[in-house]
Amino acid sequence: MNPAERARLGVGPVLHSTPFAAVVVAAIEGENDDVVVQDEGAYLRVQAPRVCRLSRSALAAAAGHEVHLPGDLEVIMSSFTGLIQLSEFGAVWWLATEPVPDPPAPNAERP
Numbered sequence: 551m552n553p554a555e556r557a558r559l560g561v562g563p564v565l566h567s568t569p570f571a572a573v574v575v576a577a578i579e580g581e582n583d584d585v586v587v588q589d590e591g592a593y594l595r596v597q598a599p600r601v602c603r604l605s606r607s608a609l610a611a612a613a614g615h616e617v618h619l620p621g622d623l624e625v626i627m628s629s630f631t632g633l634i635q636l637s638e639f640g641a642v643w644w645l646a647t648e649p650v651p652d653p654p655a656p657n658a659e660r661p
Contacts (some may be wrong), residue, residue, distance in 0.1 A: 560586065560597030561632030561643040563604075563623075567593055570613070571626050577612040578604050593628060598643075602632070605640040605654045 562578065562585075565571035571594050578596055579585045581603050588595040596602070606619045617623075620636045632643040640654025 559599050559645065561600065561645055562596040562598050562602035562630065563627045563641075563643065564629040564631070565594045565596065566626045566628055567591065568626055570622070573613045574604065574609065574623065574626070577608040578602060580612070581605060581608050595631075597631060600645050600648055601651050602643040603640065603651075603654065604642070606638065607640075609640070 563574070565574060567589070575585075575587055575594060575596055578598070579587075582598040582601075585596065585598050585602075588597075604623070606617060609619075609623075610617050619638055619640060623636070623641060630643055632645055634641060634643050635650075635653055637653055639656050642651050642653060644651050
């Protein structure tokens with residue numbers, strides 16, 4: 551995706567640059583294709599084309615410990631691009647011109 555397409559089609563979170571943000575980025579990269587991360591120093595802009603998914607199970611696996619959603623993500627997410635749906639199972643961001651994507655599915659390992 552070139553910069554013009556990314557500006558028009560990219561969706562995802564803007565995260566305060568913290569160690570946990572690096573974990574979030576790793577989980578997003580593992581679940582989505584063509585993820586672009588712009589390191590702006592104090593924050594990371596994470597974008598995937600049209601739809602960006604983050605499951606709680608992928609985030610917990612990347613973190614190496616249990617994470618709480620909603621809650622843990624919002625502490626470091628200062629903004630986002632697109633529309634967002636958050637649940638205890640994850641987050642999904644999408645373009646307003648796209649159909650609403652399926653939400654993250656419940657994980658069988660849920661505590």
